[in-house]
Amino acid sequence: MNLAERDVSLRELMDDPDCDPRLLAATYRRFGLVNRLVAGWTGVYRRTLRPYLSGLGRPARVLDLGCGGGDVAAHLAALARADGLRVQWVGADPDPRAIEAAVARAASDVSFRCTGSDALRESGERFDAVLSNHVLHHLDTAELAAFVYDSAALSTGLVLHGDIERGRLAYALYGVGILPLAPGTFLRTDGLRSIRRSYRAAELASRLPEGWRVEHPARFRVLAVRDPRA
Ligand SMILES: C[S@@+](CC[C@H](N)C(=O)[O-])C[C@H]1O[C@@H](n2cnc3c(N)ncnc32)[C@H](O)[C@@H]1O
Incomplete structure (x- = not known):
């Protein structure tokens, strides 16, 4: 397996509009556990998001862009609730199949919308923080630039885009561990294809504008950060 370069020719099965809806729904449900195990958002919340949100000293609104089945927003909401933070979490995804799965995770402080980053930005709505998980590797060069631009425009402060970092060990361990x-x-x-499509840290840094x-x-993770306070 050659992982020296991103393999952008690969397409994930769940991106096929005609894929089996039962397998897709099961995939969204199980992301709840898989993202918890691999995506590292508990650590990002404790180190970065929690201090930022509590430092605002008022109720906050956070957007999860490309929320898929909504598990990351629901998990972060549970962490913030346990810390006594008042936060409204909004998940947005233009894929109606994702939002259909995500609404099962809605709560009084977690809501979901079927819309993309461009439409949200154009609507003029703004959030205290914007984040995403496993979206960047999905996008081509022009889509990545637009997504990063939209996310920065949508946030009045912090932006965090988390993703896998491509590598042989990540590929080998995921291939066995996910069985x-x-x-x-x-x-x-799809996980193995995602790893082959994903960036190394330096590659991603070279695609981001100034200020990121x-x-x-x-381990095996990258986080693109835009923090205007830094
Ligand atoms: C692999 S999924 C990740 C889903 C979820 N964040 C997770 O971690 O399980 C990537 C998602 O990004 C969404 N997406 C792609 N471009 C987007 C955009 N410009 N704005 C919002 N969502 C987008 C896709 O519809 C897809 O559901």
Whole structure:
């Protein structure tokens, strides 16, 4: 397996509009556990998001762009609630199949909308923070630039885009580690394709405009950060 370069020719099974809806729904449900295990948002919340939100000293609104099945927004909402923070979490995704799955995770402080970053930006709505998980590797060069631009315009402060970092060890470990969770879902095929499509930190940094930096929040992870306070 050659992982020296991104393989942007690969398409994920769940991106096929004609994919099996039962497998897709099962995949969205199981992301709740898989993202918890691999995506590292608990650490990002504790180190970066929680201090930022509590520092605002008022209720906040946070947008999860490309929320998919909504599990990351729901997980962060649970963490913030437990900390006594008053935050409204909004998940947005232009794919109606994602929002259909996400609404099962809605709560009094978590809502979902079927819309993309461009339409939201054009609507003039603004949030205290914007984040995304596993969206960047999906996008082509022009889409990435637009997504990053939209996310910065949508936030009055912090923006955090978390993703996988491409690498042989990540590929090998995911290929084996996902086996118990993969049956009846697209998780194994799509996860491995995602790794092959994903960036290394320096590659991602070279695609971002001034004012952004790329961190390693956890093993096999990259985090694109725009923090106007920095
Ligand atoms: C692999 S999924 C990630 C879903 C979810 N964040 C997760 O971690 O499970 C990527 C999602 O990004 C969404 N997406 C792509 N371009 C977008 C845009 N410009 N604005 C909002 N969402 C977008 C897609 O519809 C897709 O649901």
